[in-house]
Amino acid sequence: MRIIYIKLFLRVSIAIGFISAVADRFGFWSIEKSAWGTWDSFLEYTKLLNPWAPQSIINSLGLIATLLEIVLAFFLIIGFKTALFARISGVLLLIFGIAMTSTLGIKAPLDYSVFSASAAAFSLSLIKEQYLEIDQLLKK
Secondary structure (H helix, E strand, O other), X not given: OOHHHHHHHHHHHHHHHHHHHHHHHOOOOOHHHOOOOOHXXXXXXXXXXXXXXXXXXXXXXXXXXXXHHHHHHHHHHHOOOHHHHHHHHHHHHHHHHHHHHHHHOOHHHHHOOHHHHXXXXXXXXXXXXXXXXXXXXXXX
């Protein structure tokens, strides 16, 4: 398989993972197939993963994570500054995996493939070939 197709697959799959998680927070998945299902449930999970954080900033942490995931997904899909946004995605996913590990144990991030997704994002940042990326148009 050509590397450009692998890169496209990585971009889209990481972006869709972010979009799916955001959609879940706002109730777009059915409750039976949902991790959170509501914003309030997501904030409870945010508090669980950030026990060091005062309650007063939990909403802000959840909002920042959600906005980051939306922005990262958008830029990965359109292929704008792909290497940069892939690295940021890798860092965000790694932070998430470490938070899950420290509060829930190693099984949770492994079951949800958080470290694999982080590694995929870091790998994406190393692929220089471009295919269906806005960056190609901006070079011209």
